[in-house]
Amino acid sequence: MSIEWPAHGLKLQARIESGAATIGVVGMGYVGLPLAVAFGEAGCPVLAFDIDRGKIDALEAGRTYIDHVESSRIAALVNDATLRATADLGRLGEADVVVICVPTPLSRHLEPDLAYVVETTRAIARSLRRGQLVILESTTYPGTTREVMQPILEAGGLRAGRDFYLAYSPEREDPGNVTYSTAKIPKVVGADDPLSADLALALYRHVVPQTIAVSSAATAEAVKITENVFRAVNIALVNELKLIFTAMDIDIWEVIDAAKSKPFGFMPFYPGPGLGGHCIPIDPFYLTWKAREFNQHTRFIELAGQINAAMPEHVVRVLADTLDARTGRGLRGARVLVMGAAYKKNVADIRESPSLRLMEMIEARGATADFHDPHVPEIDNTREHPTLNFRKSVSFDPSVIAEYDAVLISTDHDSVDYAALVDAASLVIDTRNACGRASIVSEKVVRA
Known part of the structure; x- marks a missing residue:
């Protein structure tokens, strides 16, 4: 069955495929900064967000604060205005695509602390417009995208898969790994509607060698959890x-x-x-x-x-x-x-x-x-x-x-x-x- 694309969806698809879509990346840490640089080096305009003013000042000066992302790469993108950095989350509406790369720590009682995801989603919701794509990359439990983010984003009346688009793609960064950088690692993408999935897949094709579509956002979330559980269990085995x-x-x-x-x-x-x-x-x-x-x-x-x-x-x-x-x-x-x-x-x-x-x-x-x-x-x-x-x-x-x-x-x-x-x-x-x-x-x- 063919997919009926709304006009704003067709426009976003064209902008993504041509490399003209502005990519907003929220969270300039070990995941967000390499991703922002990868998009920039692929020719996509990037708007980098972080509430840490020190990181924004460093980026604006073309200076790195992460060992495996060289200052020369950042400076080149900043100098030609491909990468712009800001601490003003009120500018999220300027982005055609918003990718969330914020921390997901544990509470003192070993329970999920989604405060950063929730606050970022609320900030996006305040300026959410038709034809935007929102992607979560932060590691979390299966169901977060649909159960936590989607209701916040839809509170203003827009609907996911119809007015805006929502997907999950787990980060796979391995800091310090010189063999597998962001642009060399296949990307898993999951969404709960086919339009969101197609748009997210088209986006990541700019920067990764392979994209793997799964049937839902929850499945993609489960992929990331499975990868990390696999490592934790096997490390425990050799420790024993x-x-x-x-x-x-x-x-x-x-x-x-x-x-x-x-x-x-x-x-x-x-x-x-x-x-x-x-x-x-x-x-x-x-x-x-x-x-x-x-x-x-x-x-x-x-x-x-x-x-x-x-x-x-x-x-x-x-x-x-x-x-x-x-x-x-x-x-x-x-x-x-x-x-x-x-x-x-x-x-x-x-x-x-x-x-x-x-x-x-x-x-x-x-x-x-x-x-x-x-x-x-x-x-x-x-x-x-x-x-x-x-x-x-x-x-x-x-x-x-x-x-x-x-x-x-x-x-x-x-x-x-x-x-x-x-x-x-x-x-x-x-x-x-x-x-x-x-x-x-x-x-x-x-x-x-």
């Missing part, structure tokens, strides 16, 4: 295997490296000091919360969460026991240098970083904890870790490192000279096998 194999005096990293030689039926995941970032530690709980509405229980997912959440305790226990065995005084009064504040290597993102939790736990045991991170000069003013706010990274200097009782490798940045680190340190607790990958063999190094 690490504990088991360590008790058996078997090297988990050697096991994984050998197992991944199998060309089928195995995918390598690696243990660590805990989960971090804006997705993997958070998103599974969105599904857990939503599942209760349908009287379903996510036992497997919750168990994985418990295992991953317990890893910092294991690391601190290994650190304390090793110090006790070697110095006879454990952690109390010790000085510990944590290598890496970011949640993963080669990025500056400290959201949900296990390093911050480790520093707090170390100090709760009567020690002092400093950090070194080549990507994080200072810990931001975090709500979750107030005792660590504004601490600065110490210099990577052998004489400085030698003053600490132990060095704890929590984040394995590639730019760190691990041979020099081990030479200078009295003890190294390695949670990432960074020393092993650097072929460093030393009695100073203990894996955790």
Whole structure:
């Protein structure tokens, strides 16, 4: 059956396909900024929104604040007026397409906090006009687009799929991954009406190598949740295997490296000091919360969460026991240098970083904890870790490192000279096998 397009829909379709449609991207963080730059580099006019005036000032000056998005790329787009930045959400009506890339954190009770999505949707609703396309990219539970956003957008009398268009396309950013940037990752798109779906698919074809249409917005939301649950569960599995194999005096990293030689039926995941970032530690709980509405229980997912959440305790226990065995005084009064504040290597993102939790736990045991991170000069003013706010990274200097009782490798940045680190340190607790990958063999190094 053919689709009957309203005139404003045909006009928007033509503007999208020609690259003339103005793309508004709300949220200039690790998802929104790379997406805005990708659209701009594809020749689409972009209006970048963020309520953080500091980010807008940086963009207007052609300056980056995210390591893997170079200032030169931003400056080129700003200089030819392809990319404009603003903190004024009253200008949302200027965009033909509005893409929402705002945070979706958890509350203190591990329940979804959709405040940023709701407030952004309300701002869009205030200037919503016929023929606009609204797309949510923020990770959330299945049903958010239809149950939360659509009623807000329709409150003024316009109807989704008839007067304006509404879709969901999950972000798939992997900060620091030089192989897969925004423009190299296939895009899943879901909408609850065929016109919205066609428009969203046409939009993303400008910037990605492949678009995958699914049957509804909720299905697309479920795709993203599934991707992140998959990672969380498998990381929990290898974390548990690490504990088991360590008790058996078997090297988990050697096991994984050998197992991944199998060309089928195995995918390598690696243990660590805990989960971090804006997705993997958070998103599974969105599904857990939503599942209760349908009287379903996510036992497997919750168990994985418990295992991953317990890893910092294991690391601190290994650190304390090793110090006790070697110095006879454990952690109390010790000085510990944590290598890496970011949640993963080669990025500056400290959201949900296990390093911050480790520093707090170390100090709760009567020690002092400093950090070194080549990507994080200072810990931001975090709500979750107030005792660590504004601490600065110490210099990577052998004489400085030698003053600490132990060095704890929590984040394995590639730019760190691990041979020099081990030479200078009295003890190294390695949670990432960074020393092993650097072929460093030393009695100073203990894996955790």
